Amino acid sequence: MIDFQSVRNDFPILSSQVHGHPLIYLDNAATTQLPRCVLQSVREHYEKYNSNVHRGIHYLSEQSTSHFEAARAAVCRFLGANSCREIVFTSGTTDSINLVARGFQERFLFPGDEVITTEMEHHANLIPWQEACRRSGAVLRVIPLSETGDLDLDSFHAMLSPRTRLVAVAAVSNVLGTVNPLEPIIEAAHRVGAAVLVDAAQAMRHLRFDVQALDCDFLCFSGHKVMAPAGIGVLYGKEEWLDKLPPVSFGGGIVEHVSQFEAAYTALPQRLEAGTPNYPGAIGLAAALDYLSGLGLEAVARQEDLLLQAYETMLRQFPRIHILGEPARRAGVLSFTVKDFSPYDVSMLLDKLGVATRSGQHCAQPLLERLGTAYAARISPAFYNQLEEVPAVQAALERTLSVLEAAK
Amino acid sequence: MTFHEKQAKLVEQVNGLGDCFNQYAYLISCAAALPPLPEELHTEEHLVKGCQSQVWIHLAARADGTLYLQADSDTLILKGILKLFAGLVDGCTPKEIMDDPWDFLEKTELTVTFPSSRTVGISSIVQKIKTDAAALSSC
Numbered sequence: 300m301i302d303f304q305s306v307r308n309d310f311p312i313l314s315s316q317v318h319g320h321p322l323i324y325l326d327n328a329a330t331t332q333l334p335r336c337v338l339q340s341v342r343e344h345y346e347k348y349n350s351n352v353h354r355g356i357h358y359l360s361e362q363s364t365s366h367f368e369a370a371r372a373a374v375c376r377f378l379g380a381n382s383c384r385e386i387v388f389t390s391g392t393t394d395s396i397n398l399v400a401r402g403f404q405e406r407f408l409f410p411g412d413e414v415i416t417t418e419m420e421h422h423a424n425l426i427p428w429q430e431a432c433r434r435s436g437a438v439l440r441v442i443p444l445s446e447t448g449d450l451d452l453d454s455f456h457a458m459l460s461p462r463t464r465l466v467a468v469a470a471v472s473n474v475l476g477t478v479n480p481l482e483p484i485i486e487a488a489h490r491v492g493a494a495v496l497v498d499a500a501q502a503m504r505h506l507r508f509d510v511q512a513l514d515c516d517f518l519c520f521s522g523h524k525v526m527a528p529a530g531i532g533v534l535y536g537k538e539e540w541l542d543k544l545p546p547v548s549f550g551g552g553i554v555e556h557v558s559q560f561e562a563a564y565t566a567l568p569q570r571l572e573a574g575t576p577n578y579p580g581a582i583g584l585a586a587a588l589d590y591l592s593g594l595g596l597e598a599v600a601r602q603e604d605l606l607l608q609a610y611e612t613m614l615r616q617f618p619r620i621h622i623l624g625e626p627a628r629r630a631g632v633l634s635f636t637v638k639d640f641s642p643y644d645v646s647m648l649l650d651k652l653g654v655a656t657r658s659g660q661h662c663a664q665p666l667l668e669r670l671g672t673a674y675a676a677r678i679s680p681a682f683y684n685q686l687e688e689v690p691a692v693q694a695a696l697e698r699t700l701s702v703l704e705a706a707k
Numbered sequence: 708m709t710f711h712e713k714q715a716k717l718v719e720q721v722n723g724l725g726d727c728f729n730q731y732a733y734l735i736s737c738a739a740a741l742p743p744l745p746e747e748l749h750t751e752e753h754l755v756k757g758c759q760s761q762v763w764i765h766l767a768a769r770a771d772g773t774l775y776l777q778a779d780s781d782t783l784i785l786k787g788i789l790k791l792f793a794g795l796v797d798g799c800t801p802k803e804i805m806d807d808p809w810d811f812l813e814k815t816e817l818t819v820t821f822p823s824s825r826t827v828g829i830s831s832i833v834q835k836i837k838t839d840a841a842a843l844s845s846c
Contacts, residue, residue: 648732
């Protein structure tokens with residue numbers, strides 16, 4: 300049994316005061332905080348073996364390279380990938396998806412081909428496909444949502460055809476928290492010969508991924524949502540797919556031989572990592588994944604579910620608050636609107652009481668339009684939040700709403 | 708009261724409210740006192756570009772050449788700020804609006820606690836008021 304109260308002490312930032320109030324950080328769907336061990340791993344890198352990787356013929360470079368490649372091995376283990384050649388370090392989920400989308404555009408998408416995405420995607424898993432389709436002449440199709448905020452799988456099955464080249468789907472929605480049924484989606488896509496890309500950015504603390512068992516072709520996530528530094532991300536791809544993907548970024552580190560007029564590219568995964576990679580970020584990411592594994596992903600997910608349920612119960616006590624979606628399974632986030640008031644005003648006032656939430660379009664404008672709102676407020680607890688914070692957030696919301704109501 | 712004196716009075720008033728929650732609560736209470744902007748003025752021409760939220764402003768001159776400001780926003784906090792702006796502008800000349808620095812927000816805790824995106828939005832509002840004042844002065 301994990302004592303999550305003491306786990307909280309691993310995160311120095313959580314003892315901050317904001318505007319004279321103890322910080323209650325509920326914006327974890329955007330960025331999570333870093334535990335001491337992750338901060339320490341990055342600090343140790345810079346203090347003891349900072350040097351560029353893969354190129355230097357000296358001790359520090361060897362050390363740096365070996366830690367960087369050990370980080371790749373840690374990610375490979377964490378995801379259950381078959382080999383380190385299947386793990387490409389990127390700057391984040393957006394970068395990972397763009398790499399696949401541009402590769403597909405160049406090699407696998409032709410006029411009349413189809414790419415399927417969903418109505419609940421983050422812009423990062425929508426716009427790259429819009430562009431890839433626009434530039435290649437392929438057609439983008441979008442799986443609609445049911446009234447509850449679940450994917451309409453009947454529509455999805457009806458969309459699949461021999462022209463479907465790829466299905467891009469979020470594992471967990473960053474607005475509704477919907478946990479999507481990946482297995483049947485992947486199975487159905489594979490039956491028509493389509494690849495599947497899973498945007499796992501919001502899912503990494505809630506689902507244990509075994510990419511081989513799941514059989515997805517690509518899976519992307521960002522470090523900054525799993526207790527790692529910002530600016531590091533991962534593209535997992537089955538080796539058979541990554542082998543066929545052309546590099547879309549060119550420069551040092553990806554070549555075997557270069558003449559004045561052409562270049563021969565090196566093997567995976569370096570072939571897709573042009574330029575100096577973010578090795579300190581990768582080292583921090585490995586420490587973060589190790590930290591999460593130490594706590595146990597199942598325990599982390601359970602604790603976050605418990606907190607989310609407590610927040611849902613609390614929010615439902617406010618007649619003005621409308622929680623978006625009632626998916627069959629929700630993880631990580633609760634988005635809501637407040638009758639008669641802008642979510643910006645709500646979040647801005649909550650901030651002045653030390654409660655960090657997010658308001659806006661959550662990089663999901665088509666989804667919000669579908670839900671009939673331009674903006675929403677969002678609460679996203681992480682395992683280091685405390686149940687005891689819920690009544691404090693409730694009191695802050697009551698105070699906020701009474702100020703707003705007085706001005707009506 | 709001159710534009711400068713009005714700003715100094717506002718700074719004193721807002722800073723006297725205590726912590727930033729109270730200052731924001733005051734802004735929101737000001738929002739309730741902002742007269743509604745006529746529907747026909749909710750147009751693209753009056754919309755402030757560069758604001759995260761929607762803000763409409765209409766600056767006009769009376770027969771004696773002094774100005775008044777009508778405005779609206781979809782957020783109460785910005786409506787509160789617009790109400791304060793309307794109070795500052797009211798009765799001033801275009802020259803005062805264009806030449807005097809608009810610095811009362813910076814002298815309170817409000818800007819410190821404003822998200823940077825909002826600060827950009829407020830600068831856009833001030834810029835549009837100044838541009839519109841310049842246009843009115845050349846009429």
